[in-house]
Amino acid sequence: MRPIDLSAATWRKSSYSNSDGGECIEVSGDFAAVVPVRDSKNPHGPVLVFPSCGWASFVAAVKSDQFSA
Numbered sequence: 001m002r003p004i005d006l007s008a009a010t011w012r013k014s015s016y017s018n019s020d021g022g023e024c025i026e027v028s029g030d031f032a033a034v035v036p037v038r039d040s041k042n043p044h045g046p047v048l049v050f051p052s053c054g055w056a057s058f059v060a061a062v063k064s065d066q067f068s069a
Contacts (some may be wrong), residue, residue, distance in 0.1 A: 006036055006047060013040055027055075 011026040024040035035055040038047045050058070061067065 004031065004034065004036065004049060009036060011038070011040075011043070 006028070009028040009030050011028050014025050014027070026038050026040045026043070028036045031052075033052055034049045035052055036047045036049050037055075039045060
């Protein structure tokens with residue numbers, strides 16, 4: 001896979017982020033095939049890139065509470 005230029009990416013914070021800025025992730029919806037994800041506390045740090053279909057499956061599982069113990 002070739003590198004993705006994220007320099008112009010628009011990031012949005014998760015709606016599940018807490019109010020004091022901890023435990024936050026940001027995602028970018030600027031790319032059709034992939035979803036970049038980063039730690040909002042470290043915006044210049046590493047970015048994980050997931051296939052869009054995999055990210056959509058993950059979000060659906062979270063919304064349907066499939067990860068609760």
